Amino acid sequence: MKTIVSRIAWLWILPVVLVAWEVSTRAAQAVYFPPPSVILARLHELWFSGPAAHVFLTDEAAHHLLPSLGRLVVGWAGACLVAIAAGVALGRSAVLCDVFSPLIHFFRSVPPPLLIPIFMTMTGIGTPLQLTAIVFGVSWPVLLNSLDGARYVDRQYLETCEVFGISRFRRLTRVILPAASPKIFAGLRISVALALIMMILSEFIGSTEGIGYRMLVAQSELDVPTMWTAIVLLGILGFVLNAAFLRFERHVLTWHRGARKTD
Amino acid sequence: MLEISDLTHSYGAYQALGGVNLTVAEGELVCVVGPSGCGKSTLLRSIGGLLRPTGGRVLVQGRPVEKVPDDLAIVFQDYSRSLFPWMTVADNVSLPLRRRGGDRRSRAAAAVEALEQVGLPAAAGKYPWELSGGMQQRVAIARALAYKPALMLMDEPFGSVDAQTREDLEDLVLQVRRSSGMTIVLITHDIDESVYVGDRVVVLSKSPATVVGDLRVELPEPRDQIATREHPDFVHLRAEVGRLVRGMRSGEPAAAPEAEAASPEQEPAPAAPKA
Amino acid sequence: MTNARRTLRGVLGVAGFLLVMEALGRTGIIDPYLIPLASTILTGAARLLANGEFLSQVGVTLSSCAIGLLLAAAVAVPLGTAMGTVPAVERSLRPLVEFLRPIPSLALLPLAMFLFLSGEQGKIALIVYTSCWPLLINTLYGLRDVDPLAKETLRSFGFGSYDVVRLVSLPSAAPFITTGVRIAASVALIVAVSVELVAGGDGIGVFVTQAASGNRRDVVLAATLWTGIIGLLVNSLLAKAESRLFRWHRARAGEEAL
Incomplete structure (x- = not known):
């Protein structure tokens, strides 16, 4: 109980910053920094004042927010699944590892935004572009980390499997994947941030809907509060994705932290 | 149960095994000792089918070993790398049992039984890393027991635990052997341990390893950490094995000149007047 | 062999x-x-080496990255040191960091386009914002990893806390901070290119946009090839420097933040 109270007390800085922001921007009448109350009001009006039947989402939100989220989730999850499968498969063969590692390292080093112009000439504007961009951005770090993780599975784990005649399928699902999972998660953590970047960027450049597109429109119309609502939404999205991911990781990798502590 | 004839193995130019001959009968507990780095582990890995020896033959239950035999389990020295940290103790013990058939319930029951046998009935739901080193090695032994192998290989099983735990685990092996009757080959560099635990002690020379001694241990049963170790036969056998490990002929006094020449890397024994 | x-x-x-x-x-x-x-693509890439326009655009991107990284280090390392040595500072600022860090830097791009008259400044500002986080987190992580015994040893010889930070904490956190620099460098390149694609100005991103609009796919891919090679070189040079400089320090800091 006491720890909860003290934890909340240590959040004092958030209200302090908000109040300071409100007061100073009102006093200075800053054009590009509307007070938080203004942003909040606009946030409600623009995105969340819809009918209860639509979970209070406005048409605007349904039109811009949902497609962004859908593409983000589908693109990220699909790319991760394929990249993990491919990485683990390659990682179990020393030859394939050696052959493909330099190529994967290279693709991992290409800043993925650079390819958006070329993707655009192939896919045109819209969902296919966003998906391609997200998939390309996410794949390489996840592939590289899965490959590394599967490659350096402790030899004794595998020998134990051999001694006790553990079937190939179980060896993969119960031993190799868990042994590689700390590395795989390191790749996934990076990929969440990359997916967001690629989502926003591809909506800036080649889209007619989505949060990024809406944001750029607001910017060009000098509609500063609306632009800020998009910043806030993207911030919340980043925060929620990150927190959900960390929680999931903590759950899956409990053993890893426990085993490391006692080493 | 186990027949090894003219077993040789080389890692490139380095010859680890130089023609090992060894036969182990059903139900025997044989300890293999030798100086460190003499190829004990290479021998065990060839028996276990984890390594393809460059020459010679290994028969387990009359069949040549090509892959890991079905009826064989290994307890490794490094329990922390042999138990899977992401599984509970019960899952670790029951995972190999799928191969033995039976449904989930019977596998779980077998795991619990094995854990009881090693004195860890309460650890089933824990993770290996929540247990001490000695307890983890007990779990590894329980896993081998539950698997009900005909032949159990133990590779320096107590090399990474403290002295007290080591004695407890030695007694555990003796007790397990009494109750299950399985054949056990235990590899160790500890001379006392080999005499205390074994029915037979097989001594390997330094590499390329060959069998230089094969002694039957006839000590009163059941063995006891205090009484057995002060038994005159124990003391005598220990000295005998010790001499063999240091590369001296049986019965020879310590620090004979040729013995030093034979094993220059061994620490020099107290000087004896030259003949 | x-x-x-x-x-x-x-x-x-x-x-x-x-x-x-x-x-x-x-x-x-x-x-x-x-x-x-x-x-x-390969012959195109070879030709780009003699293309003064391309080389100067590469120079622009790399120099904005370098300036941004330096500024970020100047902010994040002292801040991280303060947070890592004074628990009250860390506990107060932590919530703010946890809230700001997940904001995708590109979300701030339209704002930066308003705030900074020159595109170059806006780009550097965003690079600073993005690179701050891995640097800050790694500095913190490194300071937490300092052996308390080493600090106590120094204190027992009568050194003050300033000397403890200077002589023990920062040197032992250095490998972590270097890892932070390496992570930040790869993120900085991504952000720089993104800003150039959207906001124009100068840089590799602009070069690629122009080539794409002229439908010169070979030039686009050749430029991308060089950028990938540069990224690979920078990363492996930094990694090599890390393992050379800090041979005593085997454990790498986790590739935490992006």
């Missing part, structure tokens, strides 16, 4: 990839209009 074999396999992999792409293009399985032939 094994290293040579590894390198050989890697070279074969790259060569094989190029040959397969070339063959797919020549047989028309992949339309060479959509993805130009590997040979076309």
Whole structure:
């Protein structure tokens, strides 16, 4: 109980910053920094004042927010699944590892935004572009980390499997994947941030809907509060994705932290 | 149960095994000792089918070993790398049992039984890393027991635990052997341990390893950490094995000149007047 | 021996990839209009080396990255040190960091385009914002990792807390901070290119946009090839420096933040 109270007390800085922001921007009448109350009001009006039947989402939100989220989730999850499968498969063969590692390292080093112009000439504007961009951005770090993780599975784990005649399928699902999972998660953590970047960027450049597109429109119309609502939404999205991911990781990798502590 | 004839193995130019001959009968507990780095582990890995020896033959239950035999389990020295940290103790013990058939319930029951046998009935739901080193090695032994192998290989099983735990685990092996009757080959560099635990002690020379001694241990049963170790036969056998490990002929006094020449890397024994 | 074999396999992999792409293009399985032939891209890449315009654009991007990284380090390392040594500072600022860090830097791009008259400044500002986080987190992480015994040893000899930070904490956190620099560098490049694509100005991103609008796919891919190579070089140089400088320090800081 006491720890909860003290934890909340240590959040004092958030209200302090908000109040300071409100007061100073009102006093200075800053054009590009509307007070938080203004942003909040606009946030409600623009995105969340819809009918209860639509979970209070406005048409605007349904039109811009949902497609962004859908593409983000589908693109990220699909790319991760394929990249993990491919990485683990390659990682179990020393030859394939050696052959493909330099190529994967290279693709991992290409800043993925650079390819958006070329993707655009192939896919045109819209969902296919966003998906391609997200998939390309996410794949390489996840592939590289899965490959590394599967490659350096402790030899004794595998020998134990051999001694006790553990079937190939179980060896993969119960031993190799868990042994590689700390590395795989390191790749996934990076990929969440990359997916967001690629989502926003591809909506800036080649889209007619989505949060990024809406944001750029607001910017060009000098509609500063609306632009800020998009910043806030993207911030919340980043925060929620990150927190959900960390929680999931903590759950899956409990053993890893426990085993490391006692080493 | 186990027949090894003219077993040789080389890692490139380095010859680890130089023609090992060894036969182990059903139900025997044989300890293999030798100086460190003499190829004990290479021998065990060839028996276990984890390594393809460059020459010679290994028969387990009359069949040549090509892959890991079905009826064989290994307890490794490094329990922390042999138990899977992401599984509970019960899952670790029951995972190999799928191969033995039976449904989930019977596998779980077998795991619990094995854990009881090693004195860890309460650890089933824990993770290996929540247990001490000695307890983890007990779990590894329980896993081998539950698997009900005909032949159990133990590779320096107590090399990474403290002295007290080591004695407890030695007694555990003796007790397990009494109750299950399985054949056990235990590899160790500890001379006392080999005499205390074994029915037979097989001594390997330094590499390329060959069998230089094969002694039957006839000590009163059941063995006891205090009484057995002060038994005159124990003391005598220990000295005998010790001499063999240091590369001296049986019965020879310590620090004979040729013995030093034979094993220059061994620490020099107290000087004896030259003949 | 094994290293040579590894390198050989890697070279074969790259060569094989190029040959397969070339063959797919020549047989028309992949339309060479959509993805130009590997040979076309490679000769294009060679030609870019003599292209003064391209080289100067690369220079612009790299120098904004470098300036941004330096500024970020100037902010994040002292801040991280303060947070890592004074628990009250850490506990107060932590919530703010946890809230700001997940905000995708590109979300701030439209704002930066308003705030900074020159695109170059806006770009550097965003680079600073993004690179701050890995630097800050790694500094914190490194300071937490300092052996308390080492600090107490120094204190027992009568050194003050300033000296403890200078002589023990910062040196032992240095490997972590260097890892932070390496992570920040790769993120900085991504952000720099993104800003150039959206906001224009100068840089590799602009060069690529122009080539794309002129439908010169071969030039786009050749420029992308060079950028990837630069990223790979920077990363492996930093990694090499890390392991050379901090041989005593085996454990790498986690690749935490992006």
